[in-house]
Amino acid sequence: MALGPRLDIRQSQSLVMTPQLQQAIKLLALSNLEIEAFVAGELEKNPLLETGGDDAMPAPDGIDRDLDRPTLAAETGASDDLIAQGLGGADSPLDVDHGADIFIDDGPGDRMAGEAGPMGGAGGGGMDALSGGYGDEAPDFDSFAAPDASLQEHLMDQARAALSGMDLLIASQLIGQISEAGYLEANLLATAHGLGVPLHDVERVLGVIHSFDPTGVGARSLAECLALQAKEADRHDPCMARLLANLDLLARGALPQLRRICGVDEEDMADMIAELRGYDPKPGLRFSGDRAAPVTPDLFVRATRDGWAIEINNATLPRLLINRSYYIELSTGKQDKAGKAWLADCLASANWLVKALDQRQKTIIKVASEILRQQEAFFHQGVAHLKPLTLKAVADAIGMHESTVSRVTSNKYLACPRGLYELKYFFTSGVAASGGDGGSVSAEAVKSHIKALIAAEDPQAILSDDTLVDLLRAKGMDIARRTVAKYREAMGIGSSVQRRRQKALKGKAA
Numbered sequence: 304m305a306l307g308p309r310l311d312i313r314q315s316q317s318l319v320m321t322p323q324l325q326q327a328i329k330l331l332a333l334s335n336l337e338i339e340a341f342v343a344g345e346l347e348k349n350p351l352l353e354t355g356g357d358d359a360m361p362a363p364d365g366i367d368r369d370l371d372r373p374t375l376a377a378e379t380g381a382s383d384d385l386i387a388q389g390l391g392g393a394d395s396p397l398d399v400d401h402g403a404d405i406f407i408d409d410g411p412g413d414r415m416a417g418e419a420g421p422m423g424g425a426g427g428g429g430m431d432a433l434s435g436g437y438g439d440e441a442p443d444f445d446s447f448a449a450p451d452a453s454l455q456e457h458l459m460d461q462a463r464a465a466l467s468g469m470d471l472l473i474a475s476q477l478i479g480q481i482s483e484a485g486y487l488e489a490n491l492l493a494t495a496h497g498l499g500v501p502l503h504d505v506e507r508v509l510g511v512i513h514s515f516d517p518t519g520v521g522a523r524s525l526a527e528c529l530a531l532q533a534k535e536a537d538r539h540d541p542c543m544a545r546l547l548a549n550l551d552l553l554a555r556g557a558l559p560q561l562r563r564i565c566g567v568d569e570e571d572m573a574d575m576i577a578e579l580r581g582y583d584p585k586p587g588l589r590f591s592g593d594r595a596a597p598v599t600p601d602l603f604v605r606a607t608r609d610g611w612a613i614e615i616n617n618a619t620l621p622r623l624l625i626n627r628s629y630y631i632e633l634s635t636g637k638q639d640k641a642g643k644a645w646l647a648d649c650l651a652s653a654n655w656l657v658k659a660l661d662q663r664q665k666t667i668i669k670v671a672s673e674i675l676r677q678q679e680a681f682f683h684q685g686v687a688h689l690k691p692l693t694l695k696a697v698a699d700a701i702g703m704h705e706s707t708v709s710r711v712t713s714n715k716y717l718a719c720p721r722g723l724y725e726l727k728y729f730f731t732s733g734v735a736a737s738g739g740d741g742g743s744v745s746a747e748a749v750k751s752h753i754k755a756l757i758a759a760e761d762p763q764a765i766l767s768d769d770t771l772v773d774l775l776r777a778k779g780m781d782i783a784r785r786t787v788a789k790y791r792e793a794m795g796i797g798s799s800v801q802r803r804r805q806k807a808l809k810g811k812a813a
Contacts, residue, residue: 327659331666331710335601335619338660342621351653355624454520454590455479461515466508473498473508477521485520485587486528517586525584526550532582542567546575553579556804600718602671602726604682611682613671615664616718623660625653666703670711673697674729681729682719687752689745691733734782744780750790752778757796762806767799 320328333341346352452460455478462474476498480489491509495502512521518535522528526547533539533547542565546553552561553576562572583589603614633646674697680688694712698705712726733743756774760766766774768787775782791798797805 323655323659326656327662328710330659330663331707332713334599334714334716335616336599337714338663339619339621342623342656342660345656349649349653349656351626351630351649352656353624353626355622452590454481454483454485454587457590458512458515458520462512465511465515469498469500470504470508470511473500473505474512477505477509477512481521481587483587484585485517485522487521487523517583517589519583519586528584528586529579529582532586533578536578538578542571543575543578546579554804556807558807598716598723600723601715602667602717604671604675604717604719606682606720611675611679613668613675615668620664623657625650625657666707667711667715669701670697670703670708671717671726673701674726678729682721685721685751687748687755689729689731689748689751691743691745692730694730697730734780734786746790749775749780749782750794752780753787753790754794754796757791757802760802762803765799765803765806 330338330341342352342354346354458478458481459475462471462478466474473494476494477487477489480494481487487509491505492502495505498505509521513531515521519528519531522531529550530539530544530547533543545565546561549561549564552564558569558572562569565572565575567575599616599619601616601619603616605612605614630646630650634643638646674692675682677692677697677700678690680690694705694708698708701708712730715726717724717726728747731745731747734746734749752775753771756766756771768784768791771787771791772782772784775787788798796802
């Protein structure tokens, strides 16, 4: 057997993904807002792409077209035929089937972009006048607002007004080690050694910080935080001090023992507990700089006389066009071989992108329609009627691969009369039904029933997990006790013992 190098010819099959296919797969997983950012980047790279307005293309009869209409579809062959016939300069950029029933007119998305009502006419008044002449491009006034000051900045402003010199340096060190919730996480002795100052100076500066707004900031424990707020309210008497020193007993609901320690009767204890409930255990969070980002729906579902209708949110989708006039101008000019190849690549890339965006919308509508069909009971009657559903079940029903359905449902939100939901929300595991017929109930539906049962329980008869199991089985849900406990904890609901203590304390405080 020869051990030297040699050449062999082999035949094999492999899956090769073209850059266009990779781009189409990437677009499926993006939300509408991410698509907008992606298209903005493509507009910078490709001179043949542009976003169109109302004057870019005459609207068909009977269609009231907004500025933010859906992305148009392009067929490469039909577009190239126009160029070959010398009609590329016409103001009709692509062949579009406006009669297709892919999109629904006059839906929520159309109203978001173009609904102006009687005030939006051309008479010079209405909303355009009120917005200072900006029209549909009115500025976002939230963008002019100054950013909220952080907790550290708020405290440093007060420190500069109250302290100076070395005391201000000590305060800056301590403030820098205050957590987002407002608690001091520094070791005072280590801070004193690091700055080379006596410990009592650090403690004195910390006392000044304790007087800053918000009250309770700089505390080293929950008891100290509540004590600072009690002193501010002039309620820090010896009884309250003993109560704050025994918060563990209060958490356990040991009220008789607490009354003996504090030396008060039931009425005074109830007043003290009510006072504690009015304090803020995390005073620093009111200065948290994290804002909850608003979620923009990608789909709208609304009820019509003929059933449910699904619509892409057109307001968040750019209207992408191909500038055929510019292409004709460039192609008829003097160009070398590299320039012609570059222009052809730009045209092919633009055609592919527009077709890929159109195919993305069709795929999303197709998947959402199947989800709507499978979960129609949810849209009619609520979460208690949510059915178990898997990606594979939807993929098999619409003839697509499971990974495609997974990409379509990622980072996509659906707005319906019942609220705003992520598409992934409708895919839940199942719990066996107790009828023995092989049916199952959605885990979300089970959680909804558990939450409703606990919310309606009598404070004098708290439901244990075993009792919840029996009640759920009576409703047709065969579920184990450990599963009930897992779902209850996932929803942030305490055990029967914890709920009994909480309701007892609430009753005392009331």
